[in-house]
Amino acid sequence: MQLSKADLKLIENMASAKGVRRKARNISLDDEQFERLQQHCQEQGLAPNKVIDMLIKLYLEAVG
Numbered sequence: 001m002q003l004s005k006a007d008l009k010l011i012e013n014m015a016s017a018k019g020v021r022r023k024a025r026n027i028s029l030d031d032e033q034f035e036r037l038q039q040h041c042q043e044q045g046l047a048p049n050k051v052i053d054m055l056i057k058l059y060l061e062a063v064g
Helices: 005-014 031-044 048-063
Strands: none
Touching: 005 048, 031 048
16 A cells, blocks of 8 residues: 555644543554554654554545
């Protein structure tokens, strides 16, 4: 899946580190991928779980 710059901006805007807590769930990233995600999110002031939430939302909207 290729994300446009607009998609990335939307994810960043919606994934601020502040917000409500949700039920925990498992994700299928290997350790290196998860560490990269956490590092990038920390640098951008984002919450990794919200980034994942937005990707899921975008996927669900794309498939109808």
